[in-house]
Amino acid sequence: MSDVFKLMGVYAKTTAKSWFQYRVDAVLKSLAVFLREATGIIVIWFTLLKFDQLNGWDIYEMLFLFSLLFLTYGIMIIFFTGLRDFGRTVRDGSFDRFLLRPRGLLFQIIFVNSDWFAAIGHGGLGITLFLISAGKVGIQWNLAHAVYYLFAVAGGVLIQGAVFLVLAALNIYLLETNSLKELLYWNMRKFAGYPISIFHKAIQFIMIYVMPFAFVNYFPAQYLLRKSDMAQYPEIFLYLTPAVGIGMYLLAYLFWRFSIRYYKSSGN
Amino acid sequence: MSLIEVKDISKTFKVSKRRGGVPGMLANLFVPKFERKEAVKNISLSIEKGEMVGFIGPNGAGKSTTIKMLSGILYPDSGEIIVDGFIPYKQRKNYVGRIGVVFGQKSQLQWDLPVIDSFELLKAIYRVPDAVYQKNLSRFTEMLDMGSFIRQPVRQLSLGQRMRADIVAALIHSPEIVFFDEPTIGIDVVGKETIRSFIRELNEQDKVTMLFTTHDMQDIEKTCKRLVIIDGGTKVYDGTLGGIREQYGTSRQLDVEFAGRAEIAPIDKVEMETIDENKKRFIFENRDIQINELMNQILSRYQVRDINISEPDIESIIRKIYNREVDGI
Amino acid sequence: MRIAPYFAYARKCFLGRSAYRFDHLMSILSTCMQFFIFWGIYRALYGANSEIDGITFSMVTTNFILSMGLGAVFCPDDYFLPNKIWDGSIATELLRPISFKGRMIAENLGNAAFDLLFRFLPVLVIALLTVGVSAPASPVMLLLFLFSAFLGYGVLWTISFAVQMTSFWLINIWSLLTIKNVFVNVLSGSMIPLWFMPEWMNGILNFTPFSSIYFTPVQIYLGQLSYGEIAFKCGVQVLWIAGIYLIGNFLWKKGQQKLVVQGG
Numbered sequence: 001m002s003d004v005f006k007l008m009g010v011y012a013k014t015t016a017k018s019w020f021q022y023r024v025d026a027v028l029k030s031l032a033v034f035l036r037e038a039t040g041i042i043v044i045w046f047t048l049l050k051f052d053q054l055n056g057w058d059i060y061e062m063l064f065l066f067s068l069l070f071l072t073y074g075i076m077i078i079f080f081t082g083l084r085d086f087g088r089t090v091r092d093g094s095f096d097r098f099l100l101r102p103r104g105l106l107f108q109i110i111f112v113n114s115d116w117f118a119a120i121g122h123g124g125l126g127i128t129l130f131l132i133s134a135g136k137v138g139i140q141w142n143l144a145h146a147v148y149y150l151f152a153v154a155g156g157v158l159i160q161g162a163v164f165l166v167l168a169a170l171n172i173y174l175l176e177t178n179s180l181k182e183l184l185y186w187n188m189r190k191f192a193g194y195p196i197s198i199f200h201k202a203i204q205f206i207m208i209y210v211m212p213f214a215f216v217n218y219f220p221a222q223y224l225l226r227k228s229d230m231a232q233y234p235e236i237f238l239y240l241t242p243a244v245g246i247g248m249y250l251l252a253y254l255f256w257r258f259s260i261r262y263y264k265s266s267g268n
Numbered sequence: 269m270s271l272i273e274v275k276d277i278s279k280t281f282k283v284s285k286r287r288g289g290v291p292g293m294l295a296n297l298f299v300p301k302f303e304r305k306e307a308v309k310n311i312s313l314s315i316e317k318g319e320m321v322g323f324i325g326p327n328g329a330g331k332s333t334t335i336k337m338l339s340g341i342l343y344p345d346s347g348e349i350i351v352d353g354f355i356p357y358k359q360r361k362n363y364v365g366r367i368g369v370v371f372g373q374k375s376q377l378q379w380d381l382p383v384i385d386s387f388e389l390l391k392a393i394y395r396v397p398d399a400v401y402q403k404n405l406s407r408f409t410e411m412l413d414m415g416s417f418i419r420q421p422v423r424q425l426s427l428g429q430r431m432r433a434d435i436v437a438a439l440i441h442s443p444e445i446v447f448f449d450e451p452t453i454g455i456d457v458v459g460k461e462t463i464r465s466f467i468r469e470l471n472e473q474d475k476v477t478m479l480f481t482t483h484d485m486q487d488i489e490k491t492c493k494r495l496v497i498i499d500g501g502t503k504v505y506d507g508t509l510g511g512i513r514e515q516y517g518t519s520r521q522l523d524v525e526f527a528g529r530a531e532i533a534p535i536d537k538v539e540m541e542t543i544d545e546n547k548k549r550f551i552f553e554n555r556d557i558q559i560n561e562l563m564n565q566i567l568s569r570y571q572v573r574d575i576n577i578s579e580p581d582i583e584s585i586i587r588k589i590y591n592r593e594v595d596g597i
Numbered sequence: 598m599r600i601a602p603y604f605a606y607a608r609k610c611f612l613g614r615s616a617y618r619f620d621h622l623m624s625i626l627s628t629c630m631q632f633f634i635f636w637g638i639y640r641a642l643y644g645a646n647s648e649i650d651g652i653t654f655s656m657v658t659t660n661f662i663l664s665m666g667l668g669a670v671f672c673p674d675d676y677f678l679p680n681k682i683w684d685g686s687i688a689t690e691l692l693r694p695i696s697f698k699g700r701m702i703a704e705n706l707g708n709a710a711f712d713l714l715f716r717f718l719p720v721l722v723i724a725l726l727t728v729g730v731s732a733p734a735s736p737v738m739l740l741l742f743l744f745s746a747f748l749g750y751g752v753l754w755t756i757s758f759a760v761q762m763t764s765f766w767l768i769n770i771w772s773l774l775t776i777k778n779v780f781v782n783v784l785s786g787s788m789i790p791l792w793f794m795p796e797w798m799n800g801i802l803n804f805t806p807f808s809s810i811y812f813t814p815v816q817i818y819l820g821q822l823s824y825g826e827i828a829f830k831c832g833v834q835v836l837w838i839a840g841i842y843l844i845g846n847f848l849w850k851k852g853q854q855k856l857v858v859q860g861g
Contacts, residue, residue, distance in 0.1 A: 200637070
């Protein structure tokens with residue numbers, strides 16, 4: 001086990017060294033990601049300066065809702081950069097190299113490369129928004145709420161990780177999955193910063209049952225905020241995030257295992 | 269039992285057929301159509317410990333597929349492979365620590381970092397003990413003359429330097445078996461010679477077993493005693509380098525320069541090619557006609573200025589094997 | 598100046614785009630989603646109100662569909678110059694017997710023409726069939742809208758042009774371009790109608806080129822401006838184009854000198 005941690009250390013050192021080859025670029029990159037992702041927030045901020053609230057949600061509650069989305073993505077991308085870029089790994093033959101090393105495949109994919117720019121950009125934004133909003137949305141921060149929050153974040157990380165894992169596994173069957181990822185993940189994510197109750201029923205259905213972003217931020221935020229628009233959803237949804245995360249991740253992992261077997265029997 | 273034992277392996281790929289146009293694209297997405305391509309057909313092979321085997325064949329012959337099956341990246345459809353007591357594709361994690369693989373086309377070094385950092389990373393991945401690592405590193409660095417660039421970022425290296433570093437990367441954990449997939453591709457003559465002599469030395473001193481694919485016959489002639497040729501997924505030759513000449517290289521050629529314009533009547537069982545106005549090449553099999561008999565025939569009938577007998581070189585024999593121009597396959 | 602080679606470049610870009618059908622379908626979908634998100638947000642914000650500050654919900658919808666639709670067309674290739682500097686091909690590109698800037702404009706216009714037909718129109722039709730869009734105030738205003746939209750493209754193009762020129766010195770300008778796009782997205786009115794910006798913000802915006810890109814044409818379309826105001830605002834658009842172009846062109850000349858001195 002200590003051997004595994006040692007290797008993780010060496011991987012991290014290697015990544016950091018590569019990173020420090022381009023210091024200035026790295027700082028600017030994180031800033032650019034931060035600002036790009038903040039676009040939606042600046043817009044909602046200006047909008048709520050005028051309108052005060054969106055379907056009962058005031059600006060701080062909105063920021064709290066957004067913060068969960070960015071925080072979970074920021075944590076997720078530390079571990080799943082390799083899966084985000086897995087299509088390239090398969091196409092350029094690096095995946096064969098992973099197969100030739102006496103280590104777990106998922107372990108290698110996860111630790112070989114982490115996109116710290118995205119992690120700092122997204123995660124930094126998530127933390128900033130949390131710090132701005134957490135004290136102003138009327139949450140009593142007791143131990144129970146803190147534990148719930150940690151579980152919710154972990155669940156949100158697992159949900160998005162599961163989606164990346166499935167999309168990565170699909171690369172083994174399809175040559176190009178970027179468009180699919182764009183359709184399923186990035187486009188749906190654009191809705192996820194807002195209370196889903198304002199959208200058409202069909203979009204709500206997708207956000208709950210197909211690409212369950214609602215469990216990443218909307219329902220966890222509702223547990224802590226209890227806004228009136230929660231009335232239209234079953235109470236149980238407030239508690240499901242960790243279960244949805246674990247369930248989705250397990251299924252995704254089984255599909256991944258199956259796909260690796262397929263890769264070894266079919267080549268690519 | 270040999271170190272590497274390959275019994276009757278086959279591998280068929282499904283190759284998707286792509287259709288054009290928007291409907292075709294949607295059809296590809298939902299109802300893909302496949303063609304079957306037999307990449308490897310019933311190949312058997314056994315390699316003893318310490319052997320160095322050249323593994324050649326034209327593009328698409330099944331070399332890479334075979335190497336991928338041997339190294340555990342692919343399952344064979346049928347047949348079995350046992351290497352050093354392991355079944356590569358079933359016992360991947362335990363097995364791959366014992367082998368090294370060099371892909372000439374694909375570097376495993378960290379692009380932005382100095383060479384030495386990649387070695388350090390591999391040391392951790394393969395759990396190489398410090399003493400072994402230091403010993404291997406200093407020995408290989410000296411043998412391959414890498415001292416001058418080991419602290420340079422990989423992106424600044426020449427192709428030859430990068431390949432040397434890549435070879436060391438595949439050997440840093442002292443593998444017993446090494447597969448080289450085109451390790452000399454795109455490298456200049458001097459660089460090739462460095463790599464060849466390194467491989468030869470490693471084989472002789474450490475008894476490392478090696479399988480070596482290349483398109484450069486010089487690589488094989490200068491390193492390997494044994495040669496395996498595959499084509500169309502089947503093994504067409506397996507034997508010594510000299511043996512190939514005995515088996516397929518029995519034809520001789522006789523180049524004759526005549527005194528004047530040559531109008532030569534056909535000779536039985538001898539093939540004749542015109543080189544230029546008064547030069548002809550006669551190609552024949554030793555078993556069909558004796559060389560002195562042929563020369564007598566020519567010398568007695570025509571005015572000859574010069575005459576030259578030669579054996580075909582190994583490369584042209586192999587070209588003929590690829591083109592199915594020789595008997596006995 | 599002969600126009601034919603430039604036309605050929607524009608045509609090549611136009612035709613080249615049809616090769617990536619699936620990606621194109623995705624981009625239409627992406628624009629539609631963006632539109633429906635903001636439509637949904639503003640429907641919730643309006644609630645039972647038929648108008649706020651004299652702005653009807655239908656005007657808001659129209660603002661979004663026009664500025665996002667135009668946004669789908671207004672996509673000058675931000676990496677046209679940076680990519681050529683990155684891979685070193687700029688040196689040979691400059692030796693060709695045609696104007697590099699002319700070619701840049703031609704290729705961008707070719708792409709814009711494609712997007713006008715195959716992105717703007719489909720998105721507009723989808724919006725018409727689902728949520729409805731206001732008709733233009735009058736046929737004359739429609740023509741003036743088209744004219745002003747063309748100038749709006751000019752403003753956006755010169756901004757991209759000027760920022761791209763910094764790649765002569767910085768080489769990798771992904772971060773800078775990303776930050777530029779944040780400014781364009783937030784301040785141009787395509788994500789928040791500028792009617793609803795706080796007063797102090799609109800005061801600042803008057804001194805920036807961003808509202809000239811989409812908001813001026815949209816206001817003309819909706820008939821919010823008198824002829825005098827239209828003339829003034831279009832004049833402002835022209836001034837921005839000229840001003841930013843001069844800055845970009847200055848950098849362009851300096852950059853080429855640097856290229857010559859350092860040999861790339």
